[in-house]
Amino acid sequence: xxxxxxxxxxxxxxxxxxxxxxxxxxxxxxxxxxxxxxxxxxxxxxxxxxxxxxxxxxxxxxxxxxxxxxxxxxxxxxxxxxxxxxxxxxxxxxxxxxxxxxxxxxxxxxxxxxxxxxxxxxxxxxxxxxxxxxxxxxxxxxxxxxxxxxxxxxxxxxxxxxxxxxxxxxxxxxxxxxxxxxxxxxxxxxxxxxxxxxxxxxxxxxxxxxxxxxxxxxxxxxxxxxxxxxxxxxxxxxxxxxxxxxxxxxxxxxxxxxxxxxxxxxxxxxxxxxxxxxxxxxxxxxxxxxxxx
Amino acid sequence: xxxxxxxxxxxxxxxxxxxxxxxxxxxxxxxxxxxxxxxxxxxxxxxxxxxxxxxxxxxxxxxxxxxxxxxxxxxxxxxxxxxxxxxxxxxxxxxxxxxxxxxxxxxxxxxxxxxxxxxxxxxxxxxxxxxxxxxxxxxxxxxxxxxxxxxxxxxxxxxxxxxxxxxxxxxxxxxxxxxxxxxxxxxxxxxxxxxxxxxxxxxxxxxxxxxxxxxxxxxxxxxxxxxxxxxx
Numbered sequence: 001x002x003x004x005x006x007x008x009x010x011x012x013x014x015x016x017x018x019x020x021x022x023x024x025x026x027x028x029x030x031x032x033x034x035x036x037x038x039x040x041x042x043x044x045x046x047x048x049x050x051x052x053x054x055x056x057x058x059x060x061x062x063x064x065x066x067x068x069x070x071x072x073x074x075x076x077x078x079x080x081x082x083x084x085x086x087x088x089x090x091x092x093x094x095x096x097x098x099x100x101x102x103x104x105x106x107x108x109x110x111x112x113x114x115x116x117x118x119x120x121x122x123x124x125x126x127x128x129x130x131x132x133x134x135x136x137x138x139x140x141x142x143x144x145x146x147x148x149x150x151x152x153x154x155x156x157x158x159x160x161x162x163x164x165x166x167x168x169x170x171x172x173x174x175x176x177x178x179x180x181x182x183x184x185x186x187x188x189x190x191x192x193x194x195x196x197x198x199x200x201x202x203x204x205x206x207x208x209x210x211x212x213x214x215x216x217x218x219x220x221x222x223x224x225x226x227x228x229x230x231x232x233x234x235x236x237x238x239x240x241x242x243x244x245x246x247x248x249x250x251x252x253x254x255x256x257x258x259x260x261x262x263x264x265x266x267x268x269x270x271x272x273x274x275x276x277x278x279x280x281x282x283x284x285x286x287x288x289x290x291x292x293x
Numbered sequence: 294x295x296x297x298x299x300x301x302x303x304x305x306x307x308x309x310x311x312x313x314x315x316x317x318x319x320x321x322x323x324x325x326x327x328x329x330x331x332x333x334x335x336x337x338x339x340x341x342x343x344x345x346x347x348x349x350x351x352x353x354x355x356x357x358x359x360x361x362x363x364x365x366x367x368x369x370x371x372x373x374x375x376x377x378x379x380x381x382x383x384x385x386x387x388x389x390x391x392x393x394x395x396x397x398x399x400x401x402x403x404x405x406x407x408x409x410x411x412x413x414x415x416x417x418x419x420x421x422x423x424x425x426x427x428x429x430x431x432x433x434x435x436x437x438x439x440x441x442x443x444x445x446x447x448x449x450x451x452x453x454x455x456x457x458x459x460x461x462x463x464x465x466x467x468x469x470x471x472x473x474x475x476x477x478x479x480x481x482x483x484x485x486x487x488x489x490x491x492x493x494x495x496x497x498x499x500x501x502x503x504x505x506x507x508x509x510x511x512x513x514x515x516x517x518x519x520x521x522x523x524x525x
Contacts, residue, residue, distance in 0.1 A: 050467075126522060127470050144518070145473030162515060163473035180477035180511065199511065200480040220484045220504060241491070241500050263498040283484070283504050 036063045036081050038088045041118035041137055046093040050127040051108035057117035057134035063091055064114040074098055075107045118155075129164070136173075147182070165201075183222070198222050202285075206292070209234045209276035218281040226278070226289045233272035236289070237279045240265050244286040311337045319344060455516045463519060474519050481515065484508040 040061050046053060051070070069075050078096050081088035095109045108128070115121070120137040123130055126144040133151040140158045141148050147164040150157055154172040165183045168175065172190040183201045186194065192213035196203060203217050203224045209232050217224055223243075228234075230249065238245055241264035251269035267287075280287050311330045318324040331338040463471050488505035495501060 127467075127473075144522070145469055162477040162518075180515065181480050197507075199477075199484055199508070220508070221480075239500065241498070241504075263495060263500060281500070283488070283500070 031066065031068045032077065033064075033066045034079060036065070036079075036088050036091055037061065037086075038063050038081075038091065038116060038119075040116050041120065042088055042116065043090045043120045043122075044093075044113070044115055045091070045122040046111060046113070046124070048093075048095045048109055048111065048123075048125045048128060049097070049107055051095075051110045051125070052128050053111045053113075053123055053125050053130045055111075055113045055115055055121060055123070055130075055132045055135070057119070057136070058114050059117060060114075061087065061116055063088075063116070063119075065093065066112045067093075068110045070108045070110070075109060077109060208232050209278060211275035213276040214279075215276065216279045219285045220282070221284045222282070223286045223288065224280050224282055226280070226287075227292050228289075230291045231272070232276070233274060234276040234278045235270045235274040236267060237277070238267040238287050238289070239280070240282040240285070240287055242284045243282045246286060247289040249289055249291055305334070308334060308337055315341075315344075452513065455513070455520065459516045459519050466519075470522075474515065477515050478512065481508050481512045485512065 038061055042063065044055075044063065046055075051068075065079070067077050069077065074097060076096050076098060078092070078094045080092045082090040082092075093111065093113075095107070097107060110128075115135070117135055118137045119135060121132065121135060121139045121141070123132075123141045124143075125141075125146055128143070128146045129148070130141050130143060130146060131149040131151070132139055132141065132153060134153075136154040138156050138158075139150065139153055141150070141160070143161040143164050145163045146161060147167070148159050148161055149167040149169070150159065150171060151169045152171075153168070156174045157168065157171055157176070159166045159168070159175075159177045160179070161182050162180045163182050164179070165185065166177050166179060167185045167187070168177070168189065169187045170190060171186070175186075175189075175191050175194045175196070177184055177194075177196040179198045179201045181200050182198065184196055184198060184203045186196075186203075186205045186207065188207040189205070190210070192210040194214075195216045197218045199220045200222050201219065202222045203219055204227075205215070205217065205225065206227045208229055209215060211233065215234075228249075236247075236251060238247075243265070245265045245267045247267055249271050251267070251271055252274075253269040280289075307326075307330045311327060311334070314324045314327055318327040327341065331341040459474075463474055466474070484504060485508045488501050488508060491498065491501045492505055
């Protein structure tokens with residue numbers, strides 16, 4: 001009798017250990033790794049559902065991709081290089097659900113890509129974060145709820161997220177950014193042309209304005225916060241229907257009748273020589289312009 | 294523009310000059326290089342052909358009013374999608390896709406007649422920040438179609454149907470995705486309600502109309518995005 005109990009306990013213990021091992025394996029995910037020889041400026045698209053995406057530019061004419069599938073039975077990653085012989089000009093990465101009905105929200109794939117700096121990039125990641133760094137080709141990223149971070153991007157940059165925050169650190173190319181509820185943060189931008197709009201997110205701009213640059217920022221109910229050096233030189237056109245305008249920089253006001261708003265509040269003038277153009281518009285959100293400490 | 298940049302973006306110096314001089318050409322100034330370049334470049338040729346068709350569809354005076362102003366950035370994609378859907382213009386590849394986000398997008402513009410009307414209203418009625426303020430002629434043109442356009446948007450059955458379909462579909466999304474969509478729509482609905490109320494109080498306030506048109510366009514894009522997404 002004692003022997004049978006012992007045997008049963010041993011089997012149960014072994015089963016538990018096997019289950020635990022399997023769980024660990026599933027939790028750890030199935031990591032895959034691929035390298036593609038490419039041109040210097042390939043076009044790369046990536047479509048994912050859930051999970052993080054990280055892309056970094058490097059100087060090699062190849063793409064190195066690591067992806068971790070955390071829900072192995074239901075998800076796979078399709079990759080395709082075009083042309084399929086020689087150096088690829090286009091690369092597609094796509095997360096693919098094997099059974100579209102068997103969805104439980106855990107179908108996550110995390111991607112880490114290293115790509116040529118001049119790559120053109122197109123990323124859709126509705127429910128995960130995206131980080132891109134060190135690229136100089138066209139970069140286009142879209143999410144629904146995920147945050148997007150772009151660091152040292154010198155090429156044109158288009159970022160869109162409904163609810164995720166957008167962060168742009170030292171961007172240098174043309175920027176088009178939009179959110180509905182997500183905040184936007186421009187940190188030390190070098191871009192001379194920025195267009196950004198949000199419905200209820202906050203906009204933070206921290207840095208200088210390029211001479212002859214054009215910056216058009218608008219929100220509905222979110223605040224717009226501009227923190228720039230006292231030495232920056234810009235022409236200001238700020239309007240808000242119901243929001244407060246708060247400027248702490250010396251402004252030479254424009255006297256012309258055309259610059260008197262018929263509705264709401266307006267602030268029009270030049271700071272220093274007025275080299276850049278700064279257009280700020282809100283409906284109920286406040287607009288703050290402050291000198292950087 | 295360097296050769297490498299041209300190769301990457303598809304633009305040439307001719308395209309840049311075309312872009313710079315297009316407005317003057319459409320206002321009737323003699324710019325032979327516009328037509329010359331349009332014959333050589335398929336992107337710009339397609340753009341010019343589209344604008345000529347819009348000119349015919351809308352009437353020249355209205356287009357001239359439109360080109361006195363800078364449209365809000367969300368206007369053109371919606372207007373263009375509607376015009377394509379109605380067969381007024383055709384879909385070129387490359388140039389506009391690159392500049393106006395025409396890629397197969399989560400936020401594909403909504404092809405409904407009401408959207409075209411309201412986008413056109415916004416496009417004409419609203420102007421760039423420097424120009425709209427005392428632009429009485431632009432205001433008159435805008436007001437002429439504004440009321441009709443806003444009513445069209447409110448009563449557009451396609452818009453209503455989209456909302457119904459959205460409600461069915463969003464229930465199947467996982468909680469975080471559903472939350473992102475619902476919060477965004479709540480924010481846009483709030484904007485629409487407030488702007489509509491203020492538009493009735495101050496019908497000639499261009500900023501209110503601009504925000505209202507933009508909110509409708511964005512709402513349509515968000516709904517369309519949710520309906521098209523395959524995300525779990």
